[in-house]
Structures are given as structure tokens and as C-alpha cells.
Amino acid sequence: MTVTPVRDLRRILPRTYNHRREVLSEIATVVSQHQHLQPVLERFVFNDGTARTLAGLTGTIKVFYEGKHYNIPVSLWLKESYPRTAPICYVKPTWEMLIVTGRHVDSSGEILMPYLDEWRHTQCDLHSLIQVMKAVFSEVPPLRMRLYPEDFFNDGTARTLAGLTGTIKVFYEGKHYNIPVSLWLKESYPRTAPICYVKPTWEMLIVTGRHVDSSGEILMPYLDEWRHTQCDLHSLIQVMKAVFSEVPPLRMRLYPEDSGSAYQKRSVEEISHVTLDREDDLPFSEHNETVC
Structure with missing residues (x-):
């Protein structure tokens, strides 16, 4: 996955995005406040076999669990209709990690939470979404280290x-x-x-x-x-x-x-x-x- 600086994203963000200014503004805000998240522009393949070039954020978010800090690797993908529609979000474990399935993460790593299900573009944004993820994952981390035999x-x-x-x-x-x-x-x-x-x-x-x-x-x-x-x-x-x-x-x-x-x-x-x-x-x- 190739990291794309915000200044370059402004130039190469596909014209298929309906709300380019809002997309770029929110990504710039997140990058300025979360140093371990970076913008990306990548080919995204859907279940029907079609592909889109989508903007997104990838990196880690820090959570505090049982007295210790942990960095949770995530990817947030923005469809062309963003911010009118919610991002598609995943935890992305390294090979040493396993996904802990539950209310907020399924077996594919997709992040599921009411904030996404009830997304309203006038009330929701990427920065707030990340804060919700941090709060939720501080209660129940979505990943654990792989256990050996x-x-x-x-x-x-x-x-x-x-x-x-x-x-x-x-x-x-x-x-x-x-x-x-x-x-x-x-x-x-x-x-x-x-x-x-x-x-x-x-x-x-x-x-x-x-x-x-x-x-x-x-x-x-x-x-x-x-x-x-x-x-x-x-x-x-x-x-x-x-x-x-x-x-x-x-x-x-x-x-x-x-x-x-x-x-x-x-x-x-x-x-x-x-x-x-x-x-x-x-x-x-x-x-x-x-x-x-």
C-alpha cells in the first residue's frame, strides 16, 4: 500500500468523488492530528469483481487497555459518495496477530459499530469516527497476538x-x-x-x-x-x-x-x-x- 501525501492527493484524487473539497479537508485534519495515520490512494476491489480507485487512511490508532497503550492497525476507505456515506473500515492485523471477532469486528476484520450504521454526514466525520474507535477498542481490543501450540x-x-x-x-x-x-x-x-x-x-x-x-x-x-x-x-x-x-x-x-x-x-x-x-x-x- 502506497502512502500518498496530502499535497499530492489534492492533485490526483479522482474526479469521480462528488465532494472533493470535503474529502480533502477531512483527510488533512486527521493527518494533522493523528501522526500514525497516512492518506492512501489505492485500487479497491469489491465482491462483484469491480474495482475503484479510492482514497483512504491507513496506519495505527492508539488505544489504552488495562493500563497499557496498544497500536491497532486500521484502514479506512472512502467511497466516491463520501461524506454522504460512511467509510468502509477494517482492522488489518500483521501476521503475528489474530482478529478477535465480536460485536464490533467480524471475521474478515471489518469494523462494525453504530456510529457507522447510523452515519449522518452533517453530524459525523473521520476525526470523530477515530475517537469512537479508540473508545470502543479500549474496552475490547479487536486483535490479539497469535498463540502458538x-x-x-x-x-x-x-x-x-x-x-x-x-x-x-x-x-x-x-x-x-x-x-x-x-x-x-x-x-x-x-x-x-x-x-x-x-x-x-x-x-x-x-x-x-x-x-x-x-x-x-x-x-x-x-x-x-x-x-x-x-x-x-x-x-x-x-x-x-x-x-x-x-x-x-x-x-x-x-x-x-x-x-x-x-x-x-x-x-x-x-x-x-x-x-x-x-x-x-x-x-x-x-x-x-x-x-x-
């Missing part, structure tokens, strides 16, 4: 582990895709199998199934039946490539329809996995974390 961290301790992180290339329906993964080696490796996860960026969603659960943990017989005399990391990666070439474990996040209706959940059978955007040899994420 119980047999690993069930005593609450942390360990410094070696591992591998990055992408593996799979070939699916005639195209190459790069799947971001992390492989963690416990101290007993290679006597015990690695702990493996797909690690979606915020634009991606996990496709749960036989080989990946809702937390992103990779599940396959090669790991369950691990024998250190017969198994190794290289062979494991080859197995992953073969399995994920049959059914990719990630897809791109689907956004609300242009009408503003709620995100429609779809079964795995209804989702085309080839909506993964990469067809080149570049990784989905250029940031390769090396710490647990």
Missing part, C-alpha cells in the same frame, strides 16, 4: 528459536504464486517435527481445510508422522509445495460490495483461489522476520 508455550514462557521465514513457490492452475510461511524448530529438532505456519499479510485470508487450520498452522501427515531418520526440512518444503499446489492455503481478502452491504461469507468451494495477486517471482511480503 499448547505443548510449546502452555507454561507462558518464551524461547528463542531458530527457524525459517519467507515464501515458497507453488504452481497452481498454470501460474506461480509465493506463499509466505514460517517454520520454527524446537530445541529437540530434528527428533521432533517443526512447527509450521502460513503467515498471511493483512491483505490475505487463510483458507482453512485439511492442511491449514484457522490460526494458520500447517497440518499434514508428513509432520504428524515425523521420523528424524527419514524426514528433513528440504523434504518438508517439497511436500508443502506439492500440497499447496493442489489447494492454496491463502486468498486475497474480499472487500464489501460497492453498495456498502456487509461482507458476504462464502464457502471454500465458492472462492476462486487464483485471486492471489502475485504471478511473478517476488514474495508477497518483503519483510522477513527472523525472531520468534
Whole structure:
């Protein structure tokens, strides 16, 4: 996602916006008061497959929860009819985070609250919306850190582990895709199998199934039946490539329809996995974390 300075946004904001002056004014106000939010101008894909170039804000908002400050990553998208219609808002977890679904956030990360449902352009604006989000998320944070398997961290301790992180290339329906993964080696490796996860960026969603659960943990017989005399990391990666070439474990996040209706959940059978955007040899994420 490319940050667009306000001065540039004034020049390149699409003419399809009905109320350009109000849009630019509100974005400038927010940026001046919230240093960790920045304007963006990006292609936004709706559930019907159509796309619009929309202005928005992306970054973090600070919340205070149980005596500590936390930064919640969010994106706020403004449709061309803004401010007559409410923004489309999402929390956007990093791969270390999981969405906490509830009254105010659904499983796709879309933010749901009365302030948005009852939006009145004469009474509502972006600055006030952010204040409402801060208040709501200070009561119940919408994200939590990803929990690893119980047999690993069930005593609450942390360990410094070696591992591998990055992408593996799979070939699916005639195209190459790069799947971001992390492989963690416990101290007993290679006597015990690695702990493996797909690690979606915020634009991606996990496709749960036989080989990946809702937390992103990779599940396959090669790991369950691990024998250190017969198994190794290289062979494991080859197995992953073969399995994920049959059914990719990630897809791109689907956004609300242009009408503003709620995100429609779809079964795995209804989702085309080839909506993964990469067809080149570049990784989905250029940031390769090396710490647990």
C-alpha cells in the first residue's frame, strides 16, 4: 500500500468523488492530528469483481487497555459518495496477530459499530469516527497476538528459536504464486517435527481445510508422522509445495460490495483461489522476520 501525501492527493484524487473539497479537508485534519495515520490512494476491489480507485487512511490508532497503550492497525476507505456515506473500515492485523471477532469486528476484520450504521454526514466525520474507535477498542481490543501450540508455550514462557521465514513457490492452475510461511524448530529438532505456519499479510485470508487450520498452522501427515531418520526440512518444503499446489492455503481478502452491504461469507468451494495477486517471482511480503 502506497502512502500518498496530502499535497499530492489534492492533485490526483479522482474526479469521480462528488465532494472533493470535503474529502480533502477531512483527510488533512486527521493527518494533522493523528501522526500514525497516512492518506492512501489505492485500487479497491469489491465482491462483484469491480474495482475503484479510492482514497483512504491507513496506519495505527492508539488505544489504552488495562493500563497499557496498544497500536491497532486500521484502514479506512472512502467511497466516491463520501461524506454522504460512511467509510468502509477494517482492522488489518500483521501476521503475528489474530482478529478477535465480536460485536464490533467480524471475521474478515471489518469494523462494525453504530456510529457507522447510523452515519449522518452533517453530524459525523473521520476525526470523530477515530475517537469512537479508540473508545470502543479500549474496552475490547479487536486483535490479539497469535498463540502458538499448547505443548510449546502452555507454561507462558518464551524461547528463542531458530527457524525459517519467507515464501515458497507453488504452481497452481498454470501460474506461480509465493506463499509466505514460517517454520520454527524446537530445541529437540530434528527428533521432533517443526512447527509450521502460513503467515498471511493483512491483505490475505487463510483458507482453512485439511492442511491449514484457522490460526494458520500447517497440518499434514508428513509432520504428524515425523521420523528424524527419514524426514528433513528440504523434504518438508517439497511436500508443502506439492500440497499447496493442489489447494492454496491463502486468498486475497474480499472487500464489501460497492453498495456498502456487509461482507458476504462464502464457502471454500465458492472462492476462486487464483485471486492471489502475485504471478511473478517476488514474495508477497518483503519483510522477513527472523525472531520468534
